[in-house]
Amino acid sequence: xAVSEKLYWEDIEVGKTIALGEKRVEKDxxxxxxxxxxxxxxxxxxxxxxxxxxxxxxASGWHTNVMLMRMLYDSxxxxxxxxxxGGLEEVKWPEAVRPGDVIRGTYTCLESRASKSxxxxxxxKVVCEVINQDDLVVMSCRLSxxxxxxxxxxxx
Amino acid sequence: MSGFYEDIEPGRKIDxxxxxxxxxxxxxxxxxxxxxxxxxxxxxxxxxxxxxxxASGWHTACIWMRxxxxxxxxxxxxxxxxxxxxxxxxxxxxxxxLTWPIPVYVGDVITYSIEYLEKRPLRSRPGWGxxxxxxxxxxxNGEVVMRMTSNLFVARRES
Numbered sequence: 001x002a003v004s005e006k007l008y009w010e011d012i013e014v015g016k017t018i019a020l021g022e023k024r025v026e027k028d029x030x031x032x033x034x035x036x037x038x039x040x041x042x043x044x045x046x047x048x049x050x051x052x053x054x055x056x057x058x059a060s061g062w063h064t065n066v067m068l069m070r071m072l073y074d075s076x077x078x079x080x081x082x083x084x085x086g087g088l089e090e091v092k093w094p095e096a097v098r099p100g101d102v103i104r105g106t107y108t109c110l111e112s113r114a115s116k117s118x119x120x121x122x123x124x125k126v127v128c129e130v131i132n133q134d135d136l137v138v139m140s141c142r143l144s145x146x147x148x149x150x151x152x153x154x155x156x
Numbered sequence: 157m158s159g160f161y162e163d164i165e166p167g168r169k170i171d172x173x174x175x176x177x178x179x180x181x182x183x184x185x186x187x188x189x190x191x192x193x194x195x196x197x198x199x200x201x202x203x204x205x206x207x208x209x210x211a212s213g214w215h216t217a218c219i220w221m222r223x224x225x226x227x228x229x230x231x232x233x234x235x236x237x238x239x240x241x242x243x244x245x246x247x248x249x250x251x252x253x254l255t256w257p258i259p260v261y262v263g264d265v266i267t268y269s270i271e272y273l274e275k276r277p278l279r280s281r282p283g284w285g286x287x288x289x290x291x292x293x294x295x296x297n298g299e300v301v302m303r304m305t306s307n308l309f310v311a312r313r314e315s
Contacts, residue, residue: 002228039220040245047275053244053284061248062221066214073191083205084192084241087213087255093248 007080009147012109020071020105020128026058027099033063035057059097064139068130071105081148083121087132089142095132102133122149159231160243161275161285161312169271172223179210179262199266212260217254220268220291227270246284246309254304258295260282266293266301275310284309 038060041048049057076082084130097103106129115121125146130139186195190212193200201209232242260266273288287310293302 037222037224039229041246042245045272051244053246053311060221061250062214062218066218069190069212069214070188075259078194082192084194085213086257090250090252092250 007076007147008150009081009112009114009124010150012111012124013110016109018076018107020068020075020107022102023067023071024063024102025097025099025101025103027057027065030057030059030063030097030099033066034060038062042118050097053098056096057099061091061093061139062132064093064097066092067103068105068128068141070108070137072128075105076107083148084144085143085145087143089144091139091141094137095136095138097130097132097138101138103130103138105130110146115146118156120149120151122147160236161277161287161310162314164272164287164310165277166272166274169269170227172220172227172268173297174265174267174272175219175223177215177219177260177262179209179263182209182211182260182262185218186212190214202268206259208259208261210261211264213254213256214264215304216256216260217304219266220293220302222239223268224270227266241313243311243313245310248306248308251306252303254311256302260293260295260301264301265296267295268293273305275307277312278309281309281311286310 005063030054031044034040042054042058043054049055096102108127109124110127111125113123115123123146126143126145128141129137132138148153167244170199183196186192188270192212194203194204194206194210195212198209201207221285228245269292271290271292273290275287286303289307289308292300293301295301
């Protein structure tokens, strides 16, 4: 890939929200994820969910997290000199994700700075949100996202 | 997770068991949810900051979740076997300070734990309390590969 096609740290604008695409969440995938990683009754089965604190089938919060990750990859990271993240400061699941919901992701860089220890690396403080078809935030997170700087590729 | 709210002792740490991360499993997870090249391709990963093929941090965390639910299921079965009422599973409103200090590489065996930090009753949800807990994954060399602090709704006995 030509250097000019890729997004580097310098290309991530502070304050600008990047749309991460949209996804319909199917009942089958909610259940399949839960069977593998979070087999609690309200993520597995509509009938069993009725007797729980939630009362209905909803997606695992971890499933929402990784659906965001996938949207982030497909819409941004794929064409970008991303170096990943060392973690997340905060993750909230304020609303449930239900079968048939259409969710979309957003990515907003709040602050940007060059790394002091790595001259070829820049760091963005980011907020991501997952929003449903009723414009309710179903998941939000804050993280530090590392990127290679435009000068970084030449230095190595 | 934990059983009932009343039975939770803050300060107690529980071993949730271990999981070995195979290459096939790391790649399969990454293909579905986090297809960054250093989770998919050994050669690319060697040249990256990670220096080798490593699991998505989300994968590391999702295995914590699975072992946690399995632990909870065991507790529930024990209660039912001894003739006590079973507690209802609670959801989590979220977590904070999730860090992945070092990567999980192919073949690593991660041992997971939960430590109960604080609990408080909830006025807004009678029958439930809120538990703050710290969660960790540690590799075969004793290094922390994942840590987070989470909240969880826990059923009360006298509800």
